[in-house]
Structure formats: structure tokens, C-alpha cells
Amino acid sequence: MRQIIKYLGLLVLIFSLGFSANKMEVWVYFNDPDELFSKMGELFGELDICTVQQSDEGEYYLVLNTTREQFEQIQKLGFKTRVTYEDIAEKFYEMAGSRDPQILRDFGYFYTYWEMRDTLQTLANSFPQISRFYSAGNSYQGLQMVAFKISDNPLVDEMEPAVCFNGATHAREPMGTTLCIDYIKYLLINYGTDSLVTWFVNNREIYFIPVMNPDGYRYNSDSGGATSNIRKNRHFYSGQSSSTAGVDLNRNYGYKWGYDNYGSSPTVTSDAYRGPARFSEPETQNARDFFLPKKIRTQIDYHSYGAYNLCVWGYSGSAEPIPDSITQWEILDSMRAMNGFSTSRTGPIVRVLYAANGTSIEWEMKDTLHNGVPKFVTYAFSIETNQTDFWEGYNNYTVIQNNINQCRPVNIYFTKIAGVFFDNLQPVVADTALGNGTGQLDPNETSHLWMRIRNRAIHPLDSAYNITATLVSLDTQIVVQGGSATFPKIYRKSTGNNSTSKFLIRCSPNATPGAVKQLKLILTFKDDTCTITQGINFSLTIGNNPVGLAESEKDRQTQPAIKLLQNPAKGLIEFEFAQKPLPGAVLNLYDASGRLVKTFEELAQKVVWNGTDQANMKVESGVYFYMYNGSGRLKAGKFILIAE
Known part of the structure; x- marks a missing residue:
């Protein structure tokens, strides 16, 4: 009995697969959509279109799963065609690598x-x-x-x-x-x-x-x-068989349903019904x-x-x-x-x-x-x-x-983009009022900082409002002295900034020019009726091109003036101090990338650099920077070395 049931089950499966023999895969070539609609008319809405492709020769073609009857109708209309599979089941067997009915x-x-x-x-x-x-x-x-x-x-x-x-x-x-x-x-x-x-x-x-x-x-x-290859659901309507049953669910939604018979079909047996x-x-x-x-x-x-x-x-x-x-x-x-x-x-x-x-x-x-x-x-x-x-x-x-x-x-x-989501476009160092006005955060500098951020939301509902921000330093050499700010309302796909409500930060005098420091901006805002918090990590690069600090009057009185005897100079660079440097003062030299090249300690009133690095290897010609640090107060400048 069990064998009979198994045999009958196999017959049912084979019988059901017999429907697929009525479908073939065909390519139908065309020049433009207008040609399809004008030649095919409402036949187009009856077709089971798998996709539209382009050949290596640049020709466009429809890939259809179609009946022999439809194929003959298309041929009579004068379209160039190609039968790729007489039975679409063969295509699946090729992919599966087997004809075992159980697969x-x-x-x-x-x-x-x-x-x-x-x-x-x-x-x-x-x-x-x-x-x-x-x-x-x-x-x-x-x-x-x-x-x-x-x-x-x-x-x-x-x-x-x-x-x-x-x-x-x-x-x-x-x-x-x-x-x-x-x-x-x-x-x-x-x-x-x-x-x-x-x-x-x-x-x-x-x-x-x-x-x-x-x-x-x-x-x-x-x-x-x-x-x-059933496409539709399994809701049987009068006139349908097992192989043609159902409705194309992606033609059944409410907007412009049944607009014409090109984009969907009124025929119950069509795959686009x-x-x-x-x-x-x-x-x-x-x-x-x-x-x-x-x-x-x-x-x-x-x-x-x-x-x-x-x-x-x-x-x-x-x-x-x-x-x-x-x-x-x-x-x-x-x-x-x-x-x-x-x-x-x-x-x-x-x-x-x-x-x-x-x-x-x-x-x-x-x-x-x-x-x-x-x-x-x-x-x-x-x-x-x-x-x-x-x-x-x-x-x-x-x-x-x-x-x-x-x-x-x-x-x-x-x-x-399904709601407010902020990207950080860039931090802006506003150091004109308190610092040296270079637009970069230099060692020992105190500066204002403001952020430009972008709302990535795409829906008109998703403007960000009631935006408050907290700035957190993730590096001990950056100290946040004023870490609260507010932003104006930022609409979808728009940018905003806190230039009228800036942060206040200070950089350690021991920070290395060119070093990258990490900070975090924590935003709290309203999106529609929800309150959301988002953190944005960002970085600041210290003194990419160290050009010195704005000096106070006290600095000018206690720090010696520095003169380069020749600039540009070939082979040797001579630094001359107007007065003997302070005990413990250090003169550091950096290349254009901010990399430390040479350090001089126990400074005399005149320092000579012979164009070598710490390992006494000759350096290349180029732009270099000096930074004098005496008792935590800095002087910096730029010079050009022509290597010999």
C-alpha cells in the first residue's frame, strides 16, 4: 500500500509538472518601448515578462515565459525572436544539475x-x-x-x-x-x-x-x-486552471489599478491578471x-x-x-x-x-x-x-x-534615511578671538569650535528640532572647557551648525603637530514625536602647519625673539636668539607633514642645524617648521631648507 501511495504521489507531481511543458523561454528583441506597445497592443499586458536585458551587440530584448500560442502571435507581428528553452523546466534542471523529482x-x-x-x-x-x-x-x-x-x-x-x-x-x-x-x-x-x-x-x-x-x-x-514557476497567488477564479490560477499581486494595489491593459491584464489566465x-x-x-x-x-x-x-x-x-x-x-x-x-x-x-x-x-x-x-x-x-x-x-x-x-x-x-540621521561634515576651529587665527588647533591653544552637521533624512516629516549637543574629548591632550551647545532646526537633506553657540576647547602644549585627536559629539533632538540621541565621532588634527601662537605682551617680554640668519638656506640653518633661552627650553623641527625631525635641548644663544634628523641622516629639501617651547610658552615659524 505504501508503495502504491508513493507511486501515485509521483504521478501527481509529474502531472503537475506537465503544465510547465506549455511554457517556453523566449527572447523578443525590440528597438524601443513604443515599438512594443504599438505592435503588440494589449497582447503586451498578457505576457509573463521575466526581465528586460541588453545583448552584447547592444540589442534590447524581453525575456518571456510564454506559451506556444503567444509565441506564434509575437512572431506574426514581425519581432525578431530567439527560443532559449523549449520547456522552462529544462532551465531549472540545468541549474539544479539533476532531474530527481524530489529536488x-x-x-x-x-x-x-x-x-x-x-x-x-x-x-x-x-x-x-x-x-x-x-x-x-x-x-x-x-x-x-x-x-x-x-x-x-x-x-x-x-x-x-x-x-x-x-x-x-x-x-x-x-x-x-x-x-x-x-x-x-x-x-x-x-x-x-x-x-x-x-x-x-x-x-x-x-x-x-x-x-x-x-x-x-x-x-x-x-x-x-x-x-x-508560479508567479501569482492561488486564488482560483472562474476560467482558470491549476497552472493559470490566481492574481498577480503586484497589479492588485489600489493606485491606478486597471489603468490600462498594457500594464496589467483583465484576462484571468494571464500571468499579469x-x-x-x-x-x-x-x-x-x-x-x-x-x-x-x-x-x-x-x-x-x-x-x-x-x-x-x-x-x-x-x-x-x-x-x-x-x-x-x-x-x-x-x-x-x-x-x-x-x-x-x-x-x-x-x-x-x-x-x-x-x-x-x-x-x-x-x-x-x-x-x-x-x-x-x-x-x-x-x-x-x-x-x-x-x-x-x-x-x-x-x-x-x-x-x-x-x-x-x-x-x-x-x-x-x-x-x-528612514528618519533623522546626522553625518558630521566637518569641525571648524574658530581661533581668531582666543588663539592665533590659523584655523587649526595648535599646541597650547585655546579656541572655540563649532560643527557643521547634515540631516540625512529624506521624508518631509523628519526635521530635527530642539537640538542640544554635548562635546566629549576622547584624548587627554584635548580639554573641553565649554561642552554644551544648541543647534537650530535642521530640515531633511539639510545642514546646520552651532556657530552661534560654540564649544570651547584647549590643546595641551605637549601635543605633537600632525597628531590626530578623537572627540565625540552627542546630539539629542526631536524627530516627529520621538526624542532621539545620536553620537558622532570625529577627529581634529593638531597644527598641520604650525605657524605659532599669538603672543601676549607678557610672552613678548619673557620669550626671546628668534631670527633665522638666512631663509631659504642651503645646507645649514642658523637660529639666533635675541637673548639666552630659558633653562629647559627646547627647539623642535618638523617637516611639512608634522613629523618631528630634530630636537635641540640645552640651547645656546645660537643653534645651527646641519640638515640631518635624529639619526644623523640627511633630510630632503623642502618646507620645515620650528617650534620653540620655553616654560610652556611657544614660538613657531616656517623656513625652507635646500639640501646639499
């Missing part, structure tokens, strides 16, 4: 739905103080849409700046799930040891839904197998209800494949301008710099990929009404991962690691 139920290095769920539950149990595993609602077939939150108070809605990441809206795209779980692990494991990660967890609410389409995702492992109404599907309803009560500033929807950085709009390239377009392009440029995707694959969906309406990021970005109330605007973007197939990486972890290396920095960046 179809295994996602290899990717996570199945069950592995994703169990992994996140284990992580939540291991890090209960900073994470929460919960459900964002059930799918059509009753599976959990697993949500995961990381924060220092994960069970409390603190209304801290929020960021969200999701994957597997399309069931055959497991790379997005893997990238979500990678970032979850990175944050949890590095909390308490990495200062930036710790700050994120303490001052952000970080949300994940790694599988937005549980039913379709499960079907690709448990029922149809990975070769079935948009559903009978906006938000008709439990999964998109869950996503909507998950977002609405939160102030999620930034969002990444992970999709596969083709290496694209995408923003709105997808439904049209001309119907309305990109909202806050300067900011959106700044974000896209930053994404591109981090993940290395090409400029031609970075931009609005409709311009660099293809037309798509009813997408998630368009609804997230738009302040549409819900029950009469405008929803919160989220700066939402999509990344199409860097693969050559949905399942590439199944048995090659290098592909997955490459995508992690490309996308984790973008995740970190999106977490930064």
Missing part, C-alpha cells in the same frame, strides 16, 4: 515557506528583547503572512521612524526572501557590538514581510515544484492594513530579476510627474553607487523596465484616501535582483552572496 520540492540554498517561517521563529526566540515574530494576516489559503519586527521595544509601537523590506510578492522569486532574512540576521547578531546597528535597533522600527505571497510560494515547493477589483486579494488587503497605521518612511520591495533600481511611476511615463523627483533621483543614485547596477537600469519602472499598473510601490508612494483619510506617504522603491533566472543561486551560493553584498549596503542606507 523540485527543495529550494536549495533558498528558503521554502516553511524554512522561512521556522528560521524567523527561531531568531525571535533567540533575540526576544529586540525582535518580534507575528502574522500580518492570512493568505487566501489560510497561510500566515509572516511579519518580523526589530526594535529595542518590539512589542510596543513607539512611533519611531520606520522602514520596511519585503520579498516574494511573486511566488517564483525566492532571492528577495533570502535578502530579507540576511538583513534580519545581520541586525540581530550585531546588536550590542556594532555601534551603527545598535543605534538602528534603538532608534528605528524595522519591519519585514519576507514572503508576501505565501500560497504561491508554498505551491512552488510543496505542490507544483520549482519548475512550475490584476484581479476583479483593487485590493481584491487577502494578501494585498493585509499589506494595506499593515502599512496604514504606521509611518513607514522608506520601503524596498524585492523582486527578481535583471539588476534594476526602480521608482515610480509604472503606470505611465507622462500622466503625472514623479513626486519629489529630486529626492527620488538622489536615492536612486545612492542605490546605484552601492549595488553597482547600471545607470540604464535605474529609474522609473515604465522608463527602464516596462509598463505596470496597480503596483505596490505606487500605492505606497501616493497619499491616496482610505476611509476618507490620506494615507501616509512612503518613499518606496523596488530592486530587481542581479540574477539570470528566478532560481539562479539554487545550487550556487556565490550568486546569493553576490546579491547580499550588493543589497545589504542599500538596506543599511534605507534604514539610515
Whole structure:
């Protein structure tokens, strides 16, 4: 009996895989999007478009999973085509390196739905103080849409700046799930040891839904197998079969749903079927209800494949301008710099990929009404991962690691800009009033100091206000004498400074010119309704070009004048003091980098330097500096040596 059941199970699996034989992978070449739309008409909206690529010869082409009937229609329209796989199952077999039917139920290095769920539950149990595993609602077939939150108070809605990441809206795209779980692990494991990660967890609410389409995702492992390449959810509508069932969830969101039949399809058997109404599907309803009560500033929807950085709009390239377009392009440029995707694959969906309406990021970005109330605007973007197939990486972890290396920095960046986050642009030494006016902190100098900082937040909500600051020295040779200051309100993407509320610092007379000293600026500020503290480490370089201290009248009376008998001088430099130097006085010579070259002690009224260093090795020609230190009072100057 057991053998009969096993045999019947195998027949069911083979029968279900028979659907994939109806799909083939085809490349369709084109010159520009207008040609596609004008020639194909509404057929374009029916197609299962995997990605858009460019050949080595510079030709653009669609990669389609298509039926024989659709392929013949495309050929009749006069497009140049290439059949790469008569059966898309063959492509998976090549990647897997096996035809064993059981491997179809295994996602290899990717996570199945069950592995994703169990992994996140284990992580939540291991890090209960900073994470929460919960459900964002059930799918059509009753599976959990697993949500995961990381924060220092994960069970409390603190209304801290929020960021969200999701994957597997399309069931055959497991790379997005893997990238979500990678970032979850990175944050949890590095909390308490990495200062930036710790700050994120303490001052952000970080949300994940790694599988937005549980039913379709499960079907690709448990029922149809990975070769079935199911894209939609598993909500059966009249006229659909097992292989055509469901709705494309990324055509079912509320904004511009059903705008036209190019960017989505009204045909129930199409892989781009948009559903009978906006938000008709439990999964998109869950996503909507998950977002609405939160102030999620930034969002990444992970999709596969083709290496694209995408923003709105997808439904049209001309119907309305990109909202806050300067900011959106700044974000896209930053994404591109981090993940290395090409400029031609970075931009609005409709311009660099293809037309798509009813997408998630368009609804997230738009302040549409819900029950009469405008929803919160989220700066939402999509990344199409860097693969050559949905399942590439199944048995090659290098592909997955490459995508992690490309996308984790973008995740970190999106977490930064999801609220106020300050960068230190530069400290300014304001030593005109109290010091020598060089703009550098020199030994034995007292000076004011002010900081220029930048608010990296991108959302209009995230201005920093009520900013107070404390300066802390991390080096004993820098003493903070006045360590409190205030900053004015700093808007998103803007800079501010405390030039009207400066710090006061003093440098030890024993500090070496060129030495780098560490300090820390601790900022406390309001972001929306939250009070946040952020520390910024920075450095000061002591006297890069020592040019002396402004002398008081007492200094002039007690310190001898120094004269260089010849400057520039060849071979020998002669220093002559107007009076005998004080006991214990020292004359130090430095090169242009601030490196100590020579020290003279027990000074006579005339000191001669022969152009050698402490080891009696000849030095090179160049600019040098002297510094005379007598009883803690300094005199300094510059001279030029022409070496012999």
C-alpha cells in the first residue's frame, strides 16, 4: 500500500509538472518601448515578462515565459525572436544539475515557506528583547503572512521612524526572501557590538514581510515544484486552471489599478491578471492594513530579476510627474553607487523596465484616501535582483552572496534615511578671538569650535528640532572647557551648525603637530514625536602647519625673539636668539607633514642645524617648521631648507 501511495504521489507531481511543458523561454528583441506597445497592443499586458536585458551587440530584448500560442502571435507581428528553452523546466534542471523529482520540492540554498517561517521563529526566540515574530494576516489559503519586527521595544509601537523590506510578492522569486532574512540576521547578531546597528535597533522600527505571497510560494515547493514557476497567488477564479490560477499581486494595489491593459491584464489566465477589483486579494488587503497605521518612511520591495533600481511611476511615463523627483533621483543614485547596477537600469519602472499598473510601490508612494483619510506617504522603491533566472543561486551560493553584498549596503542606507540621521561634515576651529587665527588647533591653544552637521533624512516629516549637543574629548591632550551647545532646526537633506553657540576647547602644549585627536559629539533632538540621541565621532588634527601662537605682551617680554640668519638656506640653518633661552627650553623641527625631525635641548644663544634628523641622516629639501617651547610658552615659524 505504501508503495502504491508513493507511486501515485509521483504521478501527481509529474502531472503537475506537465503544465510547465506549455511554457517556453523566449527572447523578443525590440528597438524601443513604443515599438512594443504599438505592435503588440494589449497582447503586451498578457505576457509573463521575466526581465528586460541588453545583448552584447547592444540589442534590447524581453525575456518571456510564454506559451506556444503567444509565441506564434509575437512572431506574426514581425519581432525578431530567439527560443532559449523549449520547456522552462529544462532551465531549472540545468541549474539544479539533476532531474530527481524530489529536488523540485527543495529550494536549495533558498528558503521554502516553511524554512522561512521556522528560521524567523527561531531568531525571535533567540533575540526576544529586540525582535518580534507575528502574522500580518492570512493568505487566501489560510497561510500566515509572516511579519518580523526589530526594535529595542518590539512589542510596543513607539512611533519611531520606520522602514520596511519585503520579498516574494511573486511566488517564483525566492532571492528577495533570502535578502530579507540576511538583513534580519545581520541586525540581530550585531546588536550590542556594532555601534551603527545598535543605534538602528534603538532608534528605528524595522519591519519585514519576507514572503508576501505565501500560497504561491508554498505551491512552488510543496505542490507544483520549482519548475512550475508560479508567479501569482492561488486564488482560483472562474476560467482558470491549476497552472493559470490566481492574481498577480503586484497589479492588485489600489493606485491606478486597471489603468490600462498594457500594464496589467483583465484576462484571468494571464500571468499579469490584476484581479476583479483593487485590493481584491487577502494578501494585498493585509499589506494595506499593515502599512496604514504606521509611518513607514522608506520601503524596498524585492523582486527578481535583471539588476534594476526602480521608482515610480509604472503606470505611465507622462500622466503625472514623479513626486519629489529630486529626492527620488538622489536615492536612486545612492542605490546605484552601492549595488553597482547600471545607470540604464535605474529609474522609473515604465522608463527602464516596462509598463505596470496597480503596483505596490505606487500605492505606497501616493497619499491616496482610505476611509476618507490620506494615507501616509512612503518613499518606496523596488530592486530587481542581479540574477539570470528566478532560481539562479539554487545550487550556487556565490550568486546569493553576490546579491547580499550588493543589497545589504542599500538596506543599511534605507534604514539610515528612514528618519533623522546626522553625518558630521566637518569641525571648524574658530581661533581668531582666543588663539592665533590659523584655523587649526595648535599646541597650547585655546579656541572655540563649532560643527557643521547634515540631516540625512529624506521624508518631509523628519526635521530635527530642539537640538542640544554635548562635546566629549576622547584624548587627554584635548580639554573641553565649554561642552554644551544648541543647534537650530535642521530640515531633511539639510545642514546646520552651532556657530552661534560654540564649544570651547584647549590643546595641551605637549601635543605633537600632525597628531590626530578623537572627540565625540552627542546630539539629542526631536524627530516627529520621538526624542532621539545620536553620537558622532570625529577627529581634529593638531597644527598641520604650525605657524605659532599669538603672543601676549607678557610672552613678548619673557620669550626671546628668534631670527633665522638666512631663509631659504642651503645646507645649514642658523637660529639666533635675541637673548639666552630659558633653562629647559627646547627647539623642535618638523617637516611639512608634522613629523618631528630634530630636537635641540640645552640651547645656546645660537643653534645651527646641519640638515640631518635624529639619526644623523640627511633630510630632503623642502618646507620645515620650528617650534620653540620655553616654560610652556611657544614660538613657531616656517623656513625652507635646500639640501646639499
